[in-house]
Amino acid sequence: MELESIKVVFGGPVGAGKSTAIRSVADAEPVSTEMPLVDGPMGEKTTTTVALDFATVMLDDGPPLFVYGLPGQEHFEFMYPIVVEGALGVVILLNGSAPDLVAQCERWLKTMRDINAAMPLVIGVTQTDALPSFSIKPLREVIKRCGAPVPVFTIDARSKEETTQLVRALLLEL
Amino acid sequence: MSDPLIHKTSMKVNLRFAALSGASEQQLRQAAQRLAAQGLRVSVSAWDGTRCDVLVADVGDTYGQHTVGLARRRLVKIVALTQAAASGAGCEGVLVADDPLENWVRALADILGASPQTLAEDTPVEVTATACDEGLGLAAPAVQTPAVLPVPQPQAEAEPVNVEQGLCRLAVDASLMGRDLKAEVAGCTVVLAVSAGRILARSDADLALVRSHLAQSGWTFGPVAGEPMPGDAVSMSLDAFYVQGALAAADQFPAFPEGEVALTDWPDLGAAPEVIAALKVAKKLTRQAGSADAISGQTQIDARVVSACLWAFAASGLLQAAVPAGESGGLVATTAAASAPANRPSAATAGKLAKRFGLA
Numbered sequence: 001m002e003l004e005s006i007k008v009v010f011g012g013p014v015g016a017g018k019s020t021a022i023r024s025v026a027d028a029e030p031v032s033t034e035m036p037l038v039d040g041p042m043g044e045k046t047t048t049t050v051a052l053d054f055a056t057v058m059l060d061d062g063p064p065l066f067v068y069g070l071p072g073q074e075h076f077e078f079m080y081p082i083v084v085e086g087a088l089g090v091v092i093l094l095n096g097s098a099p100d101l102v103a104q105c106e107r108w109l110k111t112m113r114d115i116n117a118a119m120p121l122v123i124g125v126t127q128t129d130a131l132p133s134f135s136i137k138p139l140r141e142v143i144k145r146c147g148a149p150v151p152v153f154t155i156d157a158r159s160k161e162e163t164t165q166l167v168r169a170l171l172l173e174l
Numbered sequence: 175m176s177d178p179l180i181h182k183t184s185m186k187v188n189l190r191f192a193a194l195s196g197a198s199e200q201q202l203r204q205a206a207q208r209l210a211a212q213g214l215r216v217s218v219s220a221w222d223g224t225r226c227d228v229l230v231a232d233v234g235d236t237y238g239q240h241t242v243g244l245a246r247r248r249l250v251k252i253v254a255l256t257q258a259a260a261s262g263a264g265c266e267g268v269l270v271a272d273d274p275l276e277n278w279v280r281a282l283a284d285i286l287g288a289s290p291q292t293l294a295e296d297t298p299v300e301v302t303a304t305a306c307d308e309g310l311g312l313a314a315p316a317v318q319t320p321a322v323l324p325v326p327q328p329q330a331e332a333e334p335v336n337v338e339q340g341l342c343r344l345a346v347d348a349s350l351m352g353r354d355l356k357a358e359v360a361g362c363t364v365v366l367a368v369s370a371g372r373i374l375a376r377s378d379a380d381l382a383l384v385r386s387h388l389a390q391s392g393w394t395f396g397p398v399a400g401e402p403m404p405g406d407a408v409s410m411s412l413d414a415f416y417v418q419g420a421l422a423a424a425d426q427f428p429a430f431p432e433g434e435v436a437l438t439d440w441p442d443l444g445a446a447p448e449v450i451a452a453l454k455v456a457k458k459l460t461r462q463a464g465s466a467d468a469i470s471g472q473t474q475i476d477a478r479v480v481s482a483c484l485w486a487f488a489a490s491g492l493l494q495a496a497v498p499a500g501e502s503g504g505l506v507a508t509t510a511a512a513s514a515p516a517n518r519p520s521a522a523t524a525g526k527l528a529k530r531f532g533l534a
Contacts, residue, residue, distance in 0.1 A: 006519050006523060057530065058530075059523070060526055060529060061526070062523060062526045065527065065530070128409070131409070132372075133370075134370065134372060134409065135367075136371040137369060137370060140371075143439075144438075144439075149440055151443075152442065153443055153445075154410075154411050154442055156445075161448070162444050162445065164447060164531055165443065165444050165446075165447040166444065168447075168453055169440075169443075169457075171524075171527055171531060172453065172454065172533070174518055174524065
């Protein structure tokens with residue numbers, strides 16, 4: 001019997017919390033390709049994913065859900081279509097404290113739309129709890145410019161429940 | 175209507191305005207005063223969601239469009255304030271922003287059916303007293319004037335909205351809607367930053383206390399000025415905050431008013447993972463406009479829960495009244511339908527995914 005292969009992909013720039021989110025939602029410790037940051041630590045972040053993250057989530061009496069994390073560096077962009085191929089959808093994670101947050105959002109939306117315009121997308125914005133000035137409005141405006149409404153949630157990537165909320169929103173798009 | 179009560183009185187018109195500039199509001203008030211000479215006693219006040227005879231709204235403004243959508247549902251006469259006379263199609267009348275006062279007086283008189291030829295000052299007219307309940311179930315004028323401004327009765331009404339409830343006030347009070355506010359209840363102060371979709375408080379304990387009072391009265395609101403919160407203030411999604419509070423007290427809120435509504439933006443529900451119902455309701459409303467009852471039927475979610483979600487979304491400023499596409503000033507009835515996903519799982523796998531992630 002051939003098992004159905006299902007996967008979701010986490011993408012987003014460096015430091016957005018992709019590896020942390022995958023660790024939150026996975027059933028077991030993910031396989032990661034973490035390496036020390038060449039330019040030194042970014043706050044508490046000392047390593048970065050140089051290939052991809054991989055984890056599984058077991059389903060009742062069925063195929064596992066494969067969870068992939070894309071590397072954030074732009075020079076790995078060639079990998080994105082390969083990894084995204086066949087995915088149920090993509091969770092785009094963004095660092096809410098990044099000065100170029102809106103540009104990052106637009107770039108990732110367009111990149112994913114270019115790969116597959118029908119791919120369900122969900123955006124998670126991390127590290128907003130300590131940012132009293134954070135506003136979600138510019139992100140909503142970017143989303144509107146990019147087409148059909150995409151859920152955008154502020155989350156704590158360390159929280160299993162909040163990361164799961166992103167996956168739920170993605171599944172509702174199917 | 176059987177055996178209506180008939181009164182004799184001078185003509186009284188309850189006129190509301192929305193999204194007008196200070197100058198336009200002033201001109202509107204002046205025009206209303208001039209109409210007194212034509213036998214019309216025009217009461218002018220800001221749109222607050224309650225019954226009125228006429229709404230004057232700037233249809234180039236998002237909030238103005240929102241009020242037009244609500245007014246249209248309630249069959250209130252609408253006068254569009256526009257930059258050009260041609261752009262008010264679909265409304266009963268048009269006021270051009272830069273026109274002189276005399277033009278406004280003439281236009282309003284025409285819309286209200288009054289003119290020196292048809293009405294002499296203090297001319298008594300027959301008016302019919304009607305039931306007060308309407309769209310939002312709020313207070314209505316004591317006397318209606320169907321002879322001039324027919325306002326048909328709305329469909330069967332839900333229970334009246336208790337506008338003292340904090341969340342309901344935020345959803346229906348035009349003076350609060352869409353504005354950043356400093357709010358105080360139970361001795362706690364928070365900043366409701368609607369423009370940013372965030373709420374700020376001094377502590378998580380304050381957030382929890384204020385959230386537990388969303389269904390209570392005793393709220394006071396004021397503008398946000400200066401440094402409203404200390405630098406170490408905590409913040410979270412306003413949408414999630416409202417939804418959590420609304421669902422925790424779902425039994426205490428009135429049924430959401432009838433009529434179709436839609437969402438053009440997804441509420442930020444990341445910090446409210448425990449309220450999956452809100453996620454499902456939001457999903458429905460981003461795909462297609464619907465009424466509270468319809469959504470409840472389609473999703474099999476308890477009507478009280480759906481209502482609470484809608485109150486929360488409305489207070490966040492995300493909920494929009496749906497009107498038929500193509501009508502002037504109308505808001506979208508439904509959002510753009512997304513393309514069918516390329517990689518759908520089988521029904522069996524979809525069911526397992528839903529179960530695994532708490533959607534089933």
